[in-house]
Amino acid sequence: MKVGRRKFLRAGSAALVGLALKTDRPITGSFVNDSLQMGHLLRDRAAFPPARRIEKFPVVIVGGGIAGLSAAWRLHKRGFTDFVVLEMNPQAGGNARWGENEITAYPWAAHYVPVPGPKAAYVRELFEDLGVLKNGQWEERNLCFAPQERLFLYGRWQDGLEPAIGLTQKDRDQFQHLEELFAKFRASGEFTIPLELGRSSQYEDLDRLSFADWLQQQGCDSRLVNWYMNYACRDDYGALAKDTSAWAGVHYFCSRETEEKGPLTWPEGNGWITRRLLERVGENVRISQMVHRIAETKRGASVFAGDTEFQSEFVIFAAPTFLAPYLVEGFPRLRDFTYSSWLTANLTLERLPDSRGAEPTWDTVFLDSPTLGYVDATHQSLRTHIERTVWTFYWALADGTPAQNRQLLLDKDWNYWKEAILHDLERVHSDVRQCVSRIDVMRMGHAMIRPAVGSVFSAERRRLTSRHTRLLFANSDLSSISIFEEAQYHGVLAAQTVLDNLHGHR
Amino acid sequence: MGILLFISVLLVAACGLIYELVAGTLASYLVGDSVFQFSTIIGTYLFAMGIGSALSRYLNRGLVYRFVWIELLLGVIGGFSSALLMMAFAFTQGFELILYALVMVMGVLVGLEIPLLMRIVRDRYEFRDVIAHVLTFDYLGALGASLLFPILLVPRLGLVRSAMLFGLVNAGVALWTTYLFRAELSGTRTLRVACLVVLCALGVGMADARRITATAEDNIYADDIILARDTRYQHVVLTRFKDDLRLFLNSHLQFSSRDEYRYHEALIHPGLAAVPAPRRVLVLGGGDGLAVREILKYPQIESITLVDLDPEMTKLFSTHPMLTKLNDQALLSPRVHTTNADAFPWVDSSTESFDFIVIDFPDPTNYSLGKLYTTAFYRAAARHLSAQGLMVVQSTSPMFARDSFWCIAETLKQAGLETHPYHVYVPSFGEWGFVLASTREYTPPVSLPSGLRFINVEGLSALFQFPPDMAPLAMPPNQLNSQVLVRMYENDWKDVSH
Numbered sequence A: 001m002k003v004g005r006r007k008f009l010r011a012g013s014a015a016l017v018g019l020a021l022k023t024d025r026p027i028t029g030s031f032v033n034d035s036l037q038m039g040h041l042l043r044d045r046a047a048f049p050p051a052r053r054i055e056k057f058p059v060v061i062v063g064g065g066i067a068g069l070s071a072a073w074r075l076h077k078r079g080f081t082d083f084v085v086l087e088m089n090p091q092a093g094g095n096a097r098w099g100e101n102e103i104t105a106y107p108w109a110a111h112y113v114p115v116p117g118p119k120a121a122y123v124r125e126l127f128e129d130l131g132v133l134k135n136g137q138w139e140e141r142n143l144c145f146a147p148q149e150r151l152f153l154y155g156r157w158q159d160g161l162e163p164a165i166g167l168t169q170k171d172r173d174q175f176q177h178l179e180e181l182f183a184k185f186r187a188s189g190e191f192t193i194p195l196e197l198g199r200s201s202q203y204e205d206l207d208r209l210s211f212a213d214w215l216q217q218q219g220c221d222s223r224l225v226n227w228y229m230n231y232a233c234r235d236d237y238g239a240l241a242k243d244t245s246a247w248a249g250v251h252y253f254c255s256r257e258t259e260e261k262g263p264l265t266w267p268e269g270n271g272w273i274t275r276r277l278l279e280r281v282g283e284n285v286r287i288s289q290m291v292h293r294i295a296e297t298k299r300g301a302s303v304f305a306g307d308t309e310f311q312s313e314f315v316i317f318a319a320p321t322f323l324a325p326y327l328v329e330g331f332p333r334l335r336d337f338t339y340s341s342w343l344t345a346n347l348t349l350e351r352l353p354d355s356r357g358a359e360p361t362w363d364t365v366f367l368d369s370p371t372l373g374y375v376d377a378t379h380q381s382l383r384t385h386i387e388r389t390v391w392t393f394y395w396a397l398a399d400g401t402p403a404q405n406r407q408l409l410l411d412k413d414w415n416y417w418k419e420a421i422l423h424d425l426e427r428v429h430s431d432v433r434q435c436v437s438r439i440d441v442m443r444m445g446h447a448m449i450r451p452a453v454g455s456v457f458s459a460e461r462r463r464l465t466s467r468h469t470r471l472l473f474a475n476s477d478l479s480s481i482s483i484f485e486e487a488q489y490h491g492v493l494a495a496q497t498v499l500d501n502l503h504g505h506r
Numbered sequence B: 001m002g003i004l005l006f007i008s009v010l011l012v013a014a015c016g017l018i019y020e021l022v023a024g025t026l027a028s029y030l031v032g033d034s035v036f037q038f039s040t041i042i043g044t045y046l047f048a049m050g051i052g053s054a055l056s057r058y059l060n061r062g063l064v065y066r067f068v069w070i071e072l073l074l075g076v077i078g079g080f081s082s083a084l085l086m087m088a089f090a091f092t093q094g095f096e097l098i099l100y101a102l103v104m105v106m107g108v109l110v111g112l113e114i115p116l117l118m119r120i121v122r123d124r125y126e127f128r129d130v131i132a133h134v135l136t137f138d139y140l141g142a143l144g145a146s147l148l149f150p151i152l153l154v155p156r157l158g159l160v161r162s163a164m165l166f167g168l169v170n171a172g173v174a175l176w177t178t179y180l181f182r183a184e185l186s187g188t189r190t191l192r193v194a195c196l197v198v199l200c201a202l203g204v205g206m207a208d209a210r211r212i213t214a215t216a217e218d219n220i221y222a223d224d225i226i227l228a229r230d231t232r233y234q235h236v237v238l239t240r241f242k243d244d245l246r247l248f249l250n251s252h253l254q255f256s257s258r259d260e261y262r263y264h265e266a267l268i269h270p271g272l273a274a275v276p277a278p279r280r281v282l283v284l285g286g287g288d289g290l291a292v293r294e295i296l297k298y299p300q301i302e303s304i305t306l307v308d309l310d311p312e313m314t315k316l317f318s319t320h321p322m323l324t325k326l327n328d329q330a331l332l333s334p335r336v337h338t339t340n341a342d343a344f345p346w347v348d349s350s351t352e353s354f355d356f357i358v359i360d361f362p363d364p365t366n367y368s369l370g371k372l373y374t375t376a377f378y379r380a381a382a383r384h385l386s387a388q389g390l391m392v393v394q395s396t397s398p399m400f401a402r403d404s405f406w407c408i409a410e411t412l413k414q415a416g417l418e419t420h421p422y423h424v425y426v427p428s429f430g431e432w433g434f435v436l437a438s439t440r441e442y443t444p445p446v447s448l449p450s451g452l453r454f455i456n457v458e459g460l461s462a463l464f465q466f467p468p469d470m471a472p473l474a475m476p477p478n479q480l481n482s483q484v485l486v487r488m489y490e491n492d493w494k495d496v497s498h
């Protein structure tokens, strides 16, 4: 009998506060920027059209990611412009690509660069060029605004990502113990960025066991310590600690100064750097040009893309190195190059969901989630009032083997990932389905190099960094860890080698 | 008798809804978080109504008699609920407890009403007609109340008197019932006396609502709320007590009309009067037009650009008669150009230069507002200063938020500016501070516009003296990536009991 009135009260009051009883909003979206198909053409050694045109460039750069664009930046800066960058995708940038909608620009993958230390000289030079570093001062607007990171655990938020709530004495002791160990490693000066400047044989044995085993040797069995160490490996390497070289695990914690501010970040993440690089060298970049063959010639090499043969003296190979055996004639098989699979998604939010009272941060992570949480693209906005935003959701498919995960990426449709992502977010933001209007998903089968056990000191890797040939490798994967500084370092170094040798000629 | 009876149903339904709305609105105003407040209050209320309905079966005899008493009780409790809740918020720690207890009691009583009424009229009509009529009028009453509440009651009467008005309605229904059912009621005399007592009490309450709320005056919203609005950007509340008009944004007091002249004269004149031949002025924040009112006292000024986020604020202060009286219609002056924009991006994209820049934002209570107190922001703002220009920044209280005040001063310094901090006493705020910043020497003015009530030339130099309890402290600058100020501010005010 009362039902009628009760309903009325509820509906009336709901209208008053403008909430409740709303159905989920329809969510659109799709897979985007898929290069899976193109990759498979190479893998299956499909037949490509024969060359019909010939173009000549002293230098050809294969791959327009950060490594390739950095090589271009260096050449350009030294006044050498007779080169071309061939990029397979319709947009340059590789893992530093970005997107944009009417709300904001947002990253597709790489979203920050830690404030570079003194050894990363090329990175510092670049940032001086871009106005990010001025008279020894980092531009405030490019440093990540506060509050930066939050972790959701036990039903509430904490600042920062290292678990700090609900720790037992044992947890605390183990964090402390690791802290001290890492301080020693850091002081050794072996764990540098770029990697190549350190990495003497002193700690080579760390590369012979997994980070998980090493942690166990140190007596670390705390659940929270292991969660955090695994989080670090998933975040930077797309792998679990058990699949990561202990040397790389240690490097994550010991390669940077502890009191650094930063990181440097932009709404479109490292896409901002890509944009600035393209402003400088964009004229030399050709997009939608997939290189399908590279043949050494007497005076250098011929690079085939589409129906064009690019005849060159030097080739800078800045595409992922695992492609070399498929592209370069007579190139031996590679053993030490394993890649992690990733999935990223950009979610358009029409309003900010319930966050249990917390102010938004740049990076949000949930304890015990298989995903890495999300980064808010409007965090670096200077506006004080933000209604709509874009979240970039990160998911390193670290469980299982990379091959299994690549299959998973092929098998599952967009709807599957959409549901998985929303399900993950709903644990914390209960009304997220009412806020999201669009989810675009990017699948990356060979997203980033994995520093597997034995790969950091791999002889194969070392051979590829040799700079005595006309085919110079430059992708970040030469370092065995995939970060901006390594990509830039190898790109610049390859360009420098080319410049030195070209000059030698003339 | 039929239609009269059903009108009672309508009125009773309206009262029930009004009390619920009053409780929800009041809790939202006082505690904030309207979604939470409304949800939990509606939930509790409905639950209590359920209990009431269930209990109705235990009332067997003397239904009309009991109904009258329920109406009276509801009239008293519901009628005074709003006043009671304000008092509870002002004087006790247990606001929530009292709120939900009250909501429960009212809910139970409201839950009893309709079942009782149905049973009372059951013998007079066919069962299906009873249901149809009672429910129809029940719904109509609820509709009327839900429309009246936001459109007429809250803006015209305020929450305290709205509740009392409906208390009167409940008591009126009680009285009326004693006449409608006089045939079957015994002891009508006592009942009617009781009705009259309740009616009188509520009547006095209505007439004296001001006095009742005045008792809770120390509390922020104890005054009459004459306007309460959730704009896209903020929660705007305007209250009045006698001749004192107060504006609250997101529960933070922005001004009290009794002493705002102190604040705004101090904000403008020490700086602006020191600029030789000022022509162009920029005001960031300050959509209330009160700073602009002071600036308009300089006839040589040609243009004032006002940048405020919230179009509803600037519209309100250009149209509401009480408010335009307060700001002398400043926002309607042809010299004033109002832009509704977010300040930081606006400052970044504009290329204009100004002889005087007023930065008058709400205090840095969260990280969003904190961005407007950073070296990055001050650098961007200072780029708009003409060669002879000066900038003034409202900088919270050097007394209650001493760390924050000196942090803001340090931030301006780190942005490459010379700083000249000063402070004044504003009764409704306490000691309040400002920082003048410039790229050149500053000397206090030797003449001021006429007609000022607070600032005078003789008193100027004293403003720049800080007694020991507000003396400078070494503080880090506030930057986008650190936002030390927000945390500092929170701690500062935590230490102040208020």
Ligand SMILES: Cc1cc2nc3c(=O)[nH]c(=O)nc-3n(C[C@H](O)[C@H](O)[C@H](O)COP(=O)(O)OP(=O)(O)OC[C@H]3O[C@@H](n4cnc5c(N)ncnc54)[C@H](O)[C@@H]3O)c2cc1C
Residues within 6 Å of the ligand: A062, A063, A064, A065, A066, A067, A068, A086, A087, A088, A089, A092, A093, A094, A095, A096, A108, A109, A110, A111, A112, A113, A289, A290, A291, A292, A318, A319, A320, A323, A342, A344, A394, A444, A447, A448, A474, A475, A476, A477, A482, A483, A484, A485, A487
């Ligand atoms: C999800 C994710 C998040 C990351 N986040 C960060 C971060 O926050 N900070 C950070 O420092 N690093 C991050 N990284 C690491 C990132 O990989 C590096 O920072 C860097 O962008 C790698 O650049 P690269 O040029 O070495 O490789 P890539 O970016 O892989 O560039 C290779 C390029 O070669 C092109 N290419 C491939 N094959 C061909 C072909 N046959 N012909 C022509 N072109 C070809 C590709 O399309 C691509 O543009 C992230 C990586 C991923 C996957």
